[in-house]
Amino acid sequence: xxxxxxxxxxxxxxxxxxxxxxxxxxxxxxxxxxxxxxxxxxxxxxxxxxxxxxxxxxxxxxxxxxxxxxxxxxxxxxxxxxxxxxxxxxxxxxxxxxxxxxxxxxxxxxxxxxxxxxxxxxxxxxxxxxxxxxxxxxxxxxxxxxxxxxxxxxxxxxxxxxxxxxxxxxxxxxxxxxxxxxxxxxxxxxxxxxxxxxxxxxxxxxxxxxxxxxxxxxxxxxxxxxxxxxxxxxxxxxxxxxxxxxxxxxxxxxxxxxxxxxxxxxxxxxxxxxxxxxxxxxxxxxxxxxxxxxxxxxxxxxxxxxxxxxxxxxx
Amino acid sequence: xxxxxxxxxxxxxxxxxxxxxxxxxxxxxxxxxxxxxxxxxxxxxxxxxxxxxxxxxxxxxxxxxxxxxxxxxxxxxxxxxxxxxxxxxxxxxxxxxxxxxxxxxxxxxxxxxxxxxxxxxxxxxxxxxxxxxxxxxxxxxxxxxxxxxxxxxxxxxxxxxxxxxxxxxxxxxxxxxxxxxxxxxxxxxxxxxxxxxxxxxxxxxxxxxxxxxxxxxxxxxxxxxxxxxxxxxxxxxxxxxxxxxxxxxxxxxxxxxxxxxxxxxxxxxxxxxxxxxxxxxxxxxxxxxxxxxxxxxxxxxxxxxxxxx
Numbered sequence: 267x268x269x270x271x272x273x274x275x276x277x278x279x280x281x282x283x284x285x286x287x288x289x290x291x292x293x294x295x296x297x298x299x300x301x302x303x304x305x306x307x308x309x310x311x312x313x314x315x316x317x318x319x320x321x322x323x324x325x326x327x328x329x330x331x332x333x334x335x336x337x338x339x340x341x342x343x344x345x346x347x348x349x350x351x352x353x354x355x356x357x358x359x360x361x362x363x364x365x366x367x368x369x370x371x372x373x374x375x376x377x378x379x380x381x382x383x384x385x386x387x388x389x390x391x392x393x394x395x396x397x398x399x400x401x402x403x404x405x406x407x408x409x410x411x412x413x414x415x416x417x418x419x420x421x422x423x424x425x426x427x428x429x430x431x432x433x434x435x436x437x438x439x440x441x442x443x444x445x446x447x448x449x450x451x452x453x454x455x456x457x458x459x460x461x462x463x464x465x466x467x468x469x470x471x472x473x474x475x476x477x478x479x480x481x482x483x484x485x486x487x488x489x490x491x492x493x494x495x496x497x498x499x500x501x502x503x504x505x506x507x508x509x510x511x512x513x514x515x516x517x518x519x520x521x522x523x524x525x526x527x528x529x530x531x532x533x534x535x536x537x538x539x540x541x542x543x544x545x546x547x548x549x550x551x552x553x554x555x556x557x558x559x560x561x562x563x564x565x566x567x568x569x570x571x572x573x574x575x576x577x578x579x580x581x
Numbered sequence: 582x583x584x585x586x587x588x589x590x591x592x593x594x595x596x597x598x599x600x601x602x603x604x605x606x607x608x609x610x611x612x613x614x615x616x617x618x619x620x621x622x623x624x625x626x627x628x629x630x631x632x633x634x635x636x637x638x639x640x641x642x643x644x645x646x647x648x649x650x651x652x653x654x655x656x657x658x659x660x661x662x663x664x665x666x667x668x669x670x671x672x673x674x675x676x677x678x679x680x681x682x683x684x685x686x687x688x689x690x691x692x693x694x695x696x697x698x699x700x701x702x703x704x705x706x707x708x709x710x711x712x713x714x715x716x717x718x719x720x721x722x723x724x725x726x727x728x729x730x731x732x733x734x735x736x737x738x739x740x741x742x743x744x745x746x747x748x749x750x751x752x753x754x755x756x757x758x759x760x761x762x763x764x765x766x767x768x769x770x771x772x773x774x775x776x777x778x779x780x781x782x783x784x785x786x787x788x789x790x791x792x793x794x795x796x797x798x799x800x801x802x803x804x805x806x807x808x809x810x811x812x813x814x815x816x817x818x819x820x821x822x823x824x825x826x827x828x829x830x831x832x833x834x835x836x837x838x839x840x841x842x843x844x845x846x847x848x849x850x851x852x853x854x855x856x857x858x859x860x861x862x863x864x865x866x867x868x869x870x871x872x873x874x875x876x877x878x879x880x881x882x883x884x885x886x887x888x889x890x
Contacts, residue, residue: 292784293782296784300688300693303681303689304689307686307751307754308705311709313724314716314717314724318720381614384610385611387608388612389612393612402615406615408875409618411805411808411871411875412622412812412868412871412872413812413813413868413871415812415867416626416812416867417622419626419842419860419861419864420621420622422860447615451615475601505712505714505716506713507714508814508815508839508843534713534715537716541718541719541722542819549723552719556716556719563712567711
């Protein structure tokens with residue numbers, strides 16, 4: 267700090283430029299801090315992806331050192347996807363878990379889509395604006411914030427025990443459905459909201475009933491948006507681990523599920539299992555599983571973006 | 582208008598088909614399923630938790646005063662305080678990471694970034710939000726712990742609260758950033774322009790005008806982030822370890838509510854046993870904590886929306 271006498275003697279002009287310089291430093295420091303924060307977030311993601319890729323790639327590329335006698339190691343994606351789990355990290359495949367995830371996806375889609383879009387259509391197009399509707403909406407917001415592990419407990423009590431489905435892929439799929447239903451409903455409502463009112467009014471003016479206007483005009487033009495929401499919900503579902511643990515997915519399941527009531531394991535659960543083993547080789551197998559999981563998510567998100575982009579052009 | 586509506590309903594009455602009624606019934610029922618799910622969550626958690634407290638081995642007082650969580654030991658103790666304190670501890674570490682990073686990212690996105698940078702950074706944050714938690718758990722255990730924690734704090738164990746907390750923090754950065762970003766964007770442009778027109782720099786405008794104006798939205802994002810940190814399961818299960826006694830050392834393993842739910846359910850827990858019921862007692866404890874936070878976040882967010890209507 268300058269002594270007061272000197273500060274008073276300075277002309278106004280130098281004071282201002284002095285302050286300007288100081289301000290400029292503060293400005294750039296502030297902007298620098300912001301840059302750092304954004305960069306940390308991006309760098310973390312890149313580090314994560316790089317670490318997983320560099321560790322797991324040995325399981326998926328065929329220049330992996332071949333054993334002395336015959337080729338028994340998993341060294342390419344196809345083998346990894348189709349082989350059973352094993353006691354040896356270099357022979358362990360993700361087959362049953364991959365099949366389990368496919369089963370879960372099928373069940374989730376078939377149950378979530380009708381209920382999710384149905385609820386969205388009711389709330390957006392038919393529901394009266396009253397307290398009950400407000401209450402349903404409030405419920406949906408709250409459900410979206412419930413930790414996934416609690417859905418697991420609900421699934422354990424309702425599907426595994428009460429409904430008697432046991433620790434099966436059906437229980438798992440239904441539990442995941444409950445988990446993503448709020449997300450899908452909200453996304454489908456957004457899709458319906460985006461349909462211009464002129465379409466509704468046009469249909470009504472031509473003599474269509476409310477029902478006809480909604481189901482023959484509004485819903486068809488909202489379908490791409492709804493599908494996008496569904497795909498995004500599904501991509502959340504396949505990454506979920508915690509709720510499935512209660513479905514017995516962690517017990518050693520080394521077969522392909524053949525009916526909805528058979529036991530199962532899923533990719534994230536299998537990865538969690540592999541992470542748990544202390545030997546370093548399992549790290550590579552776990553990473554290979556993560557690569558598959560992230561690859562699946564990438565495909566689904568690209569699909570959602572693709573549908574969204576096409577949809578935007580059409581309207 | 583009234584007449585037109587009457588006329589229309591008279592006209593259309595004749596062509597209402599049964600299929601329409603069925604479809605309408607179905608979609609109405611779907612919407613009400615939301616309420617049903619909420620009710621069944623509360624009902625199942627409550628009934629099994631009540632069973633838990635009726636067990637002679639458990640006392641309501643012991644649940645809240647015991648300082649060890651050892652349900653599988655010979656003389657089991659059910660001190661939930663151990664779990665709650667660990668949960669909050671890790672959540673606070675996560676918040677120390679995610680609040681500044683998330684908020685500053687949001688300020689950068691809404692106040693400084695050009696349209697093009699926004700277009701790059703927003704999807705990156707979305708991808709970060711979409712990474713499954715089991716992957717973050719792997720990252721915490723196999724990358725953060727050896728490369729950061731053990732390098733700078735030698736002697737830290739493989740499982741520790743610090744790396745779990747950091748990973749949870751990274752996981753909730755997108756939550757904090759995107760809600761804070763929305764809050765900053767909801768502030769009318771006239772406020773920002775007014776401040777800039779009066780000669781305030783962009784830093785001053787961001788910190789003294791935009792930040793206070795969006796404060797309730799930002800606080801809402803913080804509360805929601807905290808709630809998500811409390812409910813996070815896989816990261817803390819994989820990287821946080823299981824230390825069943827009260828302790829506040831960030832280098833040591835901890836035992837959160839969620840990871841003990843997972844660990845109890847990993848063992849053989851047939852229906853009706855105390856361990857099985859304990860799952861639900863923990864479940865309702867967790868549910869109440871996150872529910873209060875979510876309601877709080879919603880309340881704060883609603884308040885700020887009214888300010889600029």
